[in-house]
Amino acid sequence: MLSTGSPPTTVQGRCSISWTHSGGRSSTPPEANVHATSPDGCVYVGWLPEDPSAWQRNIVWHVRVQPADGDAWVQKFGLHTPSEAVAGFPAALVTHSSC
Incomplete structure (x- = not known):
């Protein structure tokens, strides 16, 4: 069973160190935005809880x-999607991508 781990930690852990990361350092609370982009620039994943309307829409993760x-x-x-599942989604895309 997947847990609901800290989004910044999970995204940075699942998306390899070759991805570009911003936000969500270890001293940043989990309520801070986190952005990660694949090395080729084809895939972006964002944890965007700083947008108040995101909570109302129940959408805090964006994968482009x-x-x-x-x-x-x-x-x-x-909100209820485990961060490990979200981080695994773009990781699988990049692994099997022809971007």
């Missing part, structure tokens, strides 16, 4: 994908 030869798309995840 820009394929090299296709239309961009977005996947959004709610």
Whole structure:
């Protein structure tokens, strides 16, 4: 069973060190925004709890994908989605991507 680990820690742990990270340092509370971008720039994952409307919409995770030869798309995840599941989603995309 997946836990609901700290989003900053989980995103930074699952997205390899070659990803670009901002926000969510170890001294930052879990309520701070965290951004990670894949090395090729095709995949972005964001934990965006600082947006008050995100809590009202129940959407605090955003994954954006820009394929090299296709239309961009977005996947959004709610408050109750385990951070490990969200972090695994873009990690799998990058591993099996032709971006």
